[in-house]
Amino acid sequence: GRRFSLNMLSAVSPKGEFRFMLHDGTVTAPVFKIFLQRLMVGSTNPVFVVVDGHPVHKSALVRQYIESQGGQLQLFFLPPYSPQLNPDEQVWAHVKRRVSSQFVESKDEMKRLALGALRRIQKLPKFWSDRTVGITSACTIECDNFFRNLNVLFLCIKCFFNVYAL
Numbered sequence: 057g058r059r060f061s062l063n064m065l066s067a068v069s070p071k072g073e074f075r076f077m078l079h080d081g082t083v084t085a086p087v088f089k090i091f092l093q094r095l096m097v098g099s100t101n102p103v104f105v106v107v108d109g110h111p112v113h114k115s116a117l118v119r120q121y122i123e124s125q126g127g128q129l130q131l132f133f134l135p136p137y138s139p140q141l142n143p144d145e146q147v148w149a150h151v152k153r154r155v156s157s158q159f160v161e162s163k164d165e166m167k168r169l170a171l172g173a174l175r176r177i178q179k180l181p182k183f184w185s186d187r188t189v190g191i192t193s194a195c196t197i198e199c200d201n202f203f204r205n206l207n208v209l210f211l212c213i214k215c216f217f218n219v220y221a222l
Contacts, residue, residue, distance in 0.1 A: 060163040062170060064151070065091045067105065068144045076147075076174045078167060085115035092121060096129060106132045108142065147177060 063083050066076040077091050095103055107113045113131060122129050139145045154173040160166045 060160070060166050062163070062167055064148065064170065064174075066144055066147050066174070067091075067095060068147055070143075072180075074147070074174075074178050076178075078170060078174075080163075083110075083112060085112045085117040088112040088115075089117055089121050092118070092129065096125070099128070102128050102130065104130050104132060106134060106142065108134050108139070109136055150177065 063079045063081070064076060065079065065083065065088070066074065068074050075095060077094065079087055081087075092105070095105065112118060113133070118131075122131060134141050151170060151173040154176075155166065155169045158169050160169065
């Protein structure tokens with residue numbers, strides 16, 4: 057059969073705000089920069105993005121873009137091998153469950169199903185907000201409230217699926 061893959065970049069905030077981008081092909085530094093640019097649209101306060109150790113997060117292009125934002129955009133890195141600290145991992149798991157339960161015959165169909173699942177998440181900010189309360193499981197409630205009041209986004213890059221069509 058044929059193999060389909062799709063990459064998802066997404067960010068969820070402690071307030072339940074959710075942004076995403078689907079991308080055909082490898083997520084490279086230019087692709088990640090485009091996503092960061094989208095995150096900055098309409099932002100009047102600094103944006104703090106919590107990321108994992110994906111190589112594009114540390115690329116020269118991304119560093120240059122962040123520097124060009126004059127402090128309005130900052131990346132903070134999670135410790136290695138700590139997906140449990142990133143609430144956006146729950147987004148990924150939710151979308152994967154929704155899409156993988158369907159019979160997918162084409163890449164376009166997979167993308168349509170993924171978009172539908174992601175858009176449903178955007179309409180349920182309270183649902184995701186409740187799941188990000190524990191974002192700083194090692195911190196106190198005061199620390200958690202501090203993060204809730206900042207423009208903090210937790211970001212994931214995932215290869216959506218490697219689906220084989222029969």
